Amino acid sequence: MSQSTQSVKQTLLFDLDDTLIHCNKYFDIVIAEYLKLMSRWFVAYRVMQQDILSIQSRFDLEGVSANGFVSTHFPQSLVKCYEFLCEQTGRAYSQAEYEILWKLGLSVYEMEVEPYPGMLETLNRLRDEGHDLFLYTGGETVIQQRKIEQMKLSVYFDDRIFIRQHKTTEALSSILHQLETDPLQTWMIGNSLRTDVIPALTNGINSVYLKQNNEWAYNLVDVTVEPKGAFYTIDRLTSVPDVIQQWCTDRDVRVF
Template sequence: MSQSIQPDKQTLLFDLDDTLIHCNKYFDIVIHEYLKLMSRWFDDYRVEQQDILAIQSRFDLEGVSVNGFVSTHFPQSLVKCYTFLCEQTGRVYSQADYEILWKLGLSVYEMEVEPYPGMLDTLNRLRDEGYNMYLYTGGETLIQQRKIDQMKLSVYFDDRIFIRQHKTTDALSSILDQLKTNPLQTWMIGNSLRTDVIPALTNGINAVYLKQNNEWAYNLVDVDVEPKGAFYTIDRLTAVPDVIQQWNTKRNDDVI
């Protein structure tokens, strides 16, 4: 009889933003304020809100694709959209307007973050069941560390935290090389198909996709990688321990 698979030999890498804590909702708040401002400024030029949003989103996606998760890419998308519309409509460009929009864009990083429902229950259960847990998040160190400290996540991850400006297949591969774990006993849990799921499956590890109702367009891509192990889609964080346990039970049954 083969030895059963024990959870204490398994490694879990958790994404942070919109997996353990809220993130997109704060950007939505700023975008709402942005559209109100821009609609007022460009009302005489008959620019519709949906057009403003489409242009801003285009600049946003272009920025993060080139520069990664730097704090300036979001305010840059706001001011680039403003500048573009001034050029297109003939509205007089204002440096004061520019500075208002830049400050508005940066304000998203100053908001107090909130945990996702069930964050503490999920992390407590996984810790108590003996899993090796790591945090792997994208962004600037100071901003991400502030969130980690505010949520007191070092209680669960200690110094087992990776912060990368670019969350790519290569970035995850480098982390996995450091950890030297068994791929089939290693999991990536996150809300992004682009930066969590595809890099995980490409590196041959298990993936849990936490699907969100209102996801950032950057994260939504087709998954064209064949899983070598597990690939689950869930809609609530508290389901993470159950799907991992389900997979462990299945593998134990297969090797007996």
């Protein structure tokens, strides 16, 4: 029987935000508007924008660490920073200003999302090659489902979608247990070292890290887990099919 050149079907779990679609850029837009407001309100107290950003970021990271990817953690970071600076400077607190900032923070979830370059090309190729595609994203179901519907991603993932408030090693372990796949033929593809790469490597599956130029601080952690299989770092989504194909080729994994 002759040997086929087609690679063995792989199980591929894709992250959503800043892997398949843009996400951080919308938060950056809101933060820029936030800094304009805060700089104007605190101009008499000589509070620097970099200090405002540092304080807001601290509250943001504390919130997501404690509560996961809930929609309130971002607007809470904006208003907590505001309250903190009012207390530190002696500036009078305003409920109206609080409500402006809260509404501004929530507005990030109302923006129309955009795909990353090559999203359709990448998913089409992987689907056509016969791989099993799954979506594994963090956040609130209503918000994430809206993005999925906007991008018409059910064409590729159907009901093979997992949405979790906390993207942890344990959450991924539960999903993998449900899927019952071969670890060395299972991949997690995402932009977060914290919530995509480390959980994948800890669970003994392959990982592709999509490195972004302007990454959220929460996602940037040291990777100390020794891979049991593949661990690739790429800077373009369209590289995903090639690295998977190369891995299968190098291991001489074929179907007959």
